[in-house]
Amino acid sequence: MDYQRLTISGQAIVVAFDMCSSTVVIEELTQGGNVQPLKKFFVELRQFLAKQQGGAAPFDPYKFTGDGWLLLFPADTSGEHLLRFLENLCLYFAVAFRRTLLPHLARKPAVVGISFGIDKGELVPITMQGQQEYVGRAINVACRLQAAVVDKGSSPAYTALVSNRVYTDYLADTTPHRVVKVTRNLRNINAGAEFACRRVWLMRPFAAADESS
Numbered sequence: 001m002d003y004q005r006l007t008i009s010g011q012a013i014v015v016a017f018d019m020c021s022s023t024v025v026i027e028e029l030t031q032g033g034n035v036q037p038l039k040k041f042f043v044e045l046r047q048f049l050a051k052q053q054g055g056a057a058p059f060d061p062y063k064f065t066g067d068g069w070l071l072l073f074p075a076d077t078s079g080e081h082l083l084r085f086l087e088n089l090c091l092y093f094a095v096a097f098r099r100t101l102l103p104h105l106a107r108k109p110a111v112v113g114i115s116f117g118i119d120k121g122e123l124v125p126i127t128m129q130g131q132q133e134y135v136g137r138a139i140n141v142a143c144r145l146q147a148a149v150v151d152k153g154s155s156p157a158y159t160a161l162v163s164n165r166v167y168t169d170y171l172a173d174t175t176p177h178r179v180v181k182v183t184r185n186l187r188n189i190n191a192g193a194e195f196a197c198r199r200v201w202l203m204r205p206f207a208a209a210d211e212s213s
Contacts, residue, residue, distance in 0.1 A: 003050035005132060006060035009125055011075035013082065013166060014142040015059075016117040017089070018068025020157050021109035026067070028105055041100045048092050057081035062134065068114065068146075070139065075120065079170035090114065090158045090203040113157025116202070117146030120166050144186035145197060151184060158203040167198040177201050 019025070029038050042064075049061050049069065060072040073082060093114050102108060121138030145161035161184065162171065171179075178201040183194040 003046065003053055003061045006053070006058055006072075007125065007132065008060050008062075008072045008074065008123055008134065010122060011120065012123045012136075012138065013073040013075065013077060013118065013120045013170070014123075014136075014138045015071040015073065015086075016065075016068070016139075016142040016146040017071075017114050018065060018146065019093075020111040020113045020115055022067035024109050025101060025105065029101075034104060037101055037104045041096060044096060044100065045093070048089075048096075052085060052088065055081075055085070057085045059085075070142070072123065072134070077170075079172075079174040082170055083174050086116065086160070086202050094158075094203070111155055111157050113155075113203075115146055115149040115156040115158075116160035116162075117142040117144065117149065118160055118166050119145065119163040120169065141186065141189055141195075144189055145184070145195075148184040148186060149199075152182070158201065160200045160202060162198045162200055164196055164198065167200075171198075171200065175200060 026038065029035050046061075046064075049071075053059065053061070057073060057077050059074075059077075061069055062072045063070040090113070094112075097112055119138040119141040121136055121141070123134045123136035123138065126133050126135060141163060145163065149156040149159055149161050161182070167179070180199050181196070182199045183196050185193075186195045189195055
C-alpha cells in the first residue's frame with residue numbers, strides 16, 4: 001500500500017516529525033553494513049501513514065525529510081481526530097522501533113521516540129518540476145518547533161511543541177495529556193524574539209521534571 005497525495009489550499013495544519021537519535025541509529029547500521037532494517041522500518045512507516053490516510057483525519061504526506069515527514073492537514077480537521085492520529089503514530093513508532101530496529105543495534109539509544117512541531121497557517125501550492133510543492137510560514141515554524149523540542153534539556157521523545165494558535169483551536173478542549181506553556185527562540189522566526197507555544201507530552205515517558213520556560 002502506498003499513500004496518496006492530497007491537494008491542500010489555503011489554511012492548513014503543518015505537522016513536522018522525526019525520529020529521535022536517528023543519527024546514532026543510522027551511523028551504527030551503516031558502519032556495520034546492515035542498512036536493510038532501516039529501509040524496512042521507513043517503508044513500513046510509510047505504509048502506516050498510507051493506512052492512516054483512510055481514517056478520520058485525511059492529510060497530505062507532503063515530504064519525507066530523511067528521518068521523518070512533513071504532513072499537511074486541512075484546517076477543518078477536528079482536534080479530536082488530529083490528536084488521535086498523533087497518539088496512534090507515537091504508539092506505532094514505539095512498537096515498530098522495538099520490533100524492526102532494536103534487535104540490530106548494539107545498544108538501545110539514550111532517547112527512543114519521535115518529536116513533533118505543529119503550526120497552522122496559509123499555504124500556497126506551487127508546481128515545481130512536475131511535483132506539488134508548498135510555501136508558507138507555517139511550514140518554517142513547524143520545522144523550527146520540531147527542532148526546538150530538545151531545548152531546555154528534557155527528553156524530546158513523544159512530545160510536541162505546538163503553536164498557541166494550534167493549541168487553542170484544536171487541542172485545548174481535547175487533550176488529556178500533560179501540557180506546559182513554554183517559549184523558544186526560533187531561528188529566523190519573529191526576528192529572533194521569543195515564540196510562545198505549548199509543549200504537549202503525547203505518550204510516556206514523561207519528562208523527569210517540569211519545564212517552566
